[in-house]
Each structure stands twice: as structure tokens, then as C-alpha cells.
Amino acid sequence: MPALAFSTTTYFLITITMVAVILVFLDYLRSRKPVKGIVDMETPLLPEPPGPKPWPILGSLHILGRYDVPYKAFADLARIYDSQIIKLRMGSVPCVVVNGLENIKEVLIAKGAQYDSRPNFARYHQLFCGDKENSLAFCDWSEVQKSRRETLRAHTFPRAFTAKYDQLNSIIGQEVECLVKYLNIESSRGSGAVAAKPLILHTCANIFTNYFCSKRFDLDHSEFRGMIENFDKVFYEVNQGYAADFMPFLMPLHQRNMARMANWSHKIRHFVESKVIEDRLESWTDFVPENDYVDCLVNHVRSFAEPKMSWDTALFALEDIVGGHSAVGNLLVKVLGYLVANPQVQLRAQAEIDAVAAVDGCQSVGLEHRGSMPYTESIVLEAIRLITSPIVPHVANQESSVAGYRVEKGSLIFLNNYDLNMSPELWSEPTEFKPERFVVSGRICKPEHFLPFGGGRRSCMGYKMVQYLSFSILATVLKNFTILPVAGELYKVPIGNLALPENSFSFRFQRR
Numbered sequence: 001m002p003a004l005a006f007s008t009t010t011y012f013l014i015t016i017t018m019v020a021v022i023l024v025f026l027d028y029l030r031s032r033k034p035v036k037g038i039v040d041m042e043t044p045l046l047p048e049p050p051g052p053k054p055w056p057i058l059g060s061l062h063i064l065g066r067y068d069v070p071y072k073a074f075a076d077l078a079r080i081y082d083s084q085i086i087k088l089r090m091g092s093v094p095c096v097v098v099n100g101l102e103n104i105k106e107v108l109i110a111k112g113a114q115y116d117s118r119p120n121f122a123r124y125h126q127l128f129c130g131d132k133e134n135s136l137a138f139c140d141w142s143e144v145q146k147s148r149r150e151t152l153r154a155h156t157f158p159r160a161f162t163a164k165y166d167q168l169n170s171i172i173g174q175e176v177e178c179l180v181k182y183l184n185i186e187s188s189r190g191s192g193a194v195a196a197k198p199l200i201l202h203t204c205a206n207i208f209t210n211y212f213c214s215k216r217f218d219l220d221h222s223e224f225r226g227m228i229e230n231f232d233k234v235f236y237e238v239n240q241g242y243a244a245d246f247m248p249f250l251m252p253l254h255q256r257n258m259a260r261m262a263n264w265s266h267k268i269r270h271f272v273e274s275k276v277i278e279d280r281l282e283s284w285t286d287f288v289p290e291n292d293y294v295d296c297l298v299n300h301v302r303s304f305a306e307p308k309m310s311w312d313t314a315l316f317a318l319e320d321i322v323g324g325h326s327a328v329g330n331l332l333v334k335v336l337g338y339l340v341a342n343p344q345v346q347l348r349a350q351a352e353i354d355a356v357a358a359v360d361g362c363q364s365v366g367l368e369h370r371g372s373m374p375y376t377e378s379i380v381l382e383a384i385r386l387i388t389s390p391i392v393p394h395v396a397n398q399e400s401s402v403a404g405y406r407v408e409k410g411s412l413i414f415l416n417n418y419d420l421n422m423s424p425e426l427w428s429e430p431t432e433f434k435p436e437r438f439v440v441s442g443r444i445c446k447p448e449h450f451l452p453f454g455g456g457r458r459s460c461m462g463y464k465m466v467q468y469l470s471f472s473i474l475a476t477v478l479k480n481f482t483i484l485p486v487a488g489e490l491y492k493v494p495i496g497n498l499a500l501p502e503n504s505f506s507f508r509f510q511r512r
């Protein structure tokens, strides 16, 4: 009798089916168990938030799967269940959706210390060498994270008109000048169509490496270009949502992808160690003056300052921050995408920039001009609003509550900022690109419900960098060029996350 021989795929499918059967059974047992109330006598018994009955294994993943941007489901669920707070189960993960500004503020600010953890996705661990605590954005709260944030603050939030701010302004000016030069050269070639993303990413990357690490690299430095591409690929991947995050038994399906990401991260690490840090760790003998972020990290690690941090952890923090250039670069390419589709916005910004330049006599636009160019700055805010990149999910680190509903420990919290950005009750014509909504009496005015960078103890560490870089780069480009579409190219800006695919959008940069 011939032996039964199965292919690897068949074995895999059998395993998945068996796992699925076991999970359905466990699910059934769990659904029969009565939900425990809160036993702490000081806390009143709180009601569970309403929500759809989860399916076995999938939970409510199928509901979100019906929407192009999963966050669009949240406002619909709030309407269906007539509640701002919704309980979901995504795969095996208990989740709570929080709608409405006051409730979101309760989670981020009033009860920030109860909701300061991040999801425990296998993908996050794999991305950071087996331990998500290495990551600045995906780690749980700890003394190390508190200290990493405190050290970073002086660098990523330089106070206006201090030496650090002036240093950043001058680095931005130098790199933006190079960008204008490259755009001139590229525009004069062939059809004049320029792939903007590599040039903008190069500009942003040099601003970041020069400011945080005192290193910059020319456009023809192939290894630097490789590092930028690798950061961009990692950025794209971490911005995607995967069902396997909620159904870890699907992770084997992602192994090839995870291996590719590990390879990109490994190459980034090699470049950072060999070309950016060089011998700054080994040559350390005593405290060095802290001229950049690398100095701060080396001083901390080599002096065994509290809380102790390994050099590996410090390098992950450095890479997370240097990698912020991908966020700014991708955002700026999307901004250009909105501008070619809205030429009247471009004209209005150019009139504002020209008026200031006529008085000031300046050749390029610097941070000192921000106050007098509110419309130009508002273009970036409007793009950020429409893109509505989600707030990184939080996790309840203890039994808690929101809006009077019980939240069980370990629940993943989705904060619905999509609705805050797109609700017709909060914005007039919310789907239109109207930067002027952010300018009131000649000044930038952000409504309280505009929370693109989150808030509280886990708020974005890079929002000032976003504001400063995007303003200066955009204003200088518009001062020098009119951005025109390339025939046949579609400029539909993807929303729901910041990342753009590797080869996105070409433009014509017409010299003014």
C-alpha cells in the first residue's frame, strides 16, 4: 500500500483547520462563562459597552473588512448601537472603540496612566529583534520609556529662537537649497516628469541625520540612498494592518514578509553603526558636550545613568527617530498630490509667499517666516486632516472605564480620530480640500477636536519636526516652482495612513 504523502501546504492547511476547530471550541466555552463584574467594592459595577456579537475566531474582523478605511466602521457602529463606546472582539483580542472628543480625552489625558500600554502584536516583537519594548512607539510604558521621551524632548521640540531651533532652521535651509537644485536638474531632463518621492525623502533624511547625528550624505551616496529606501519600506509595512495581528495563528503566512523586514532593519542598523555613529561609542572616555542626540545617548549608556539602557536599546531609539524622516517625506508627497489637484490653493500660497519675500527680500523660506505665512502652513494641516492617519492604538494596563462603561484589563483601545477629522458636524464640507479652514484672523487656528498627533503621555514625539520641516520645504518649493500634473497620471491621495507605495506620483516642477 503506498504511503500517504502530503505536501507542506497540505500539512499547513490541516494544522490551520485543527487550530481553528480548537479555537471555535475555546470560543464556545468562553461565551458560556458569565462575565465577571468588578469585585472591587469601591468601584461600582459598570455596564459593558454594547457591540456586535463576535463570530468564532474572526470576532468582528469581518465588519471592519467591509470598509476601505477600517476606521470608517466605527462611526457606523456608534450609530447602530447608539453608543459612543463600542465593545468588539478582533480575532482573540478584546477591543473597545472610543468615539467622541470628550471620551477620547478621557482615555488619553484624564486616565492616560491607565491606558498607556500598546498592543502586544507578534509582528511588533519580530520587527524589533524579538522585543517590542525596543520600540519607542510600540513599547509599553516604563521608566526607560519615560527617560527616552525626556531625553528626546530637547531635540524634537526645540523651543523657538533657542540655539537648537536656530541649528535646525539652518540645517533645513541648507538641505532645502539642495532640493531646489536637484529639482531644477531633474525638471530639465526628458519629459520633465520628476519622481518626487526619492528627492523629498533624501532631503528629509539629511535634515534628520544632520540634526540628530551631525552627518549628511550627498545624493549620489548609494548606501545612504539604500538606507532611505529601507526605512521607507519598513514605514510602509508598519502602517499596514494585518489580520494576523489579531489571529496570531496566521503569523506563519507572514514569515516571508517578516524576514524581508528583518533584512531591511538589519541593513539600516549596519549603515547607522558604520557610517553614522562610527567610533563615537568606543572613543568615549568621559562626558562629551551634548551637541546632538547621539551624544546624549552615548553619555547615558557609557555613564550607566539611571534608568540603565543598553546600547542596543539606544540604537533602536535613534533609528526610530531618524526613521521619522519617512513620515515627513511621505506626508509631503501627499501634500504635493493635493496641490496638483487644487491649483487655486497653490496660487494663493504663492501669492502669500511672494508678498512676504517682496518685503523681506529673502531667497528661501525659513522658520522665521511661519508667522507671516499661515495659509501656506494650513495646507499641511488640511492634508493631515484628510489623510486621517489613525492614532496608534492604546491598551488598558488595568481594569478601567470610559464614559461610564467597563473596560477590561488588556483591552485594545481604538480612538476614532477619523470621525473627529471628517464629521460634517465638526467641519463644513469635510471632504473638500480647504486649507483656509485653519486660518482665523490671519493666524493658524486648530480646533480642539483636531488631534492628529494624539495626546497625553504617549503623544507623538515628532510633531514639531513635522510642522517645521513640512512648512519650510513646501514654502521653498512653492516659491521656486509651480507644481503641475504629468499627463495621464492620477493624483488620488490614499487616506487612512501616512504611507505611500515606493513609486508614487511624478510631477512637473515649472520654474517660476
Ligand code: HEM
Pocket: 108, 136, 137, 138, 149, 156, 320, 321, 323, 324, 325, 327, 328, 331, 384, 389, 390, 391, 392, 393, 394, 452, 453, 454, 455, 456, 457, 458, 459, 460, 461, 462, 463, 465, 466, 498
Ligand atoms: C505627519 C506625520 C506624523 C503623524 C500624523 C504622527 C502621528 C502620531 C500619533 C497619532 C502617535 C500616537 C499618539 C498617541 O498614542 O496618543 C504618534 C506617536 C509617535 N510619533 Fe508620530 N506622527 C508623525 C510623525 C512623526 C515623526 C516625524 C516622528 C519622529 C521625529 C514621530 C515620532 C513618534 C513617536 C516616537 C511616537 C511614539 C510616542 C510614544 O508612544 O510614547 N512621529 N505619532
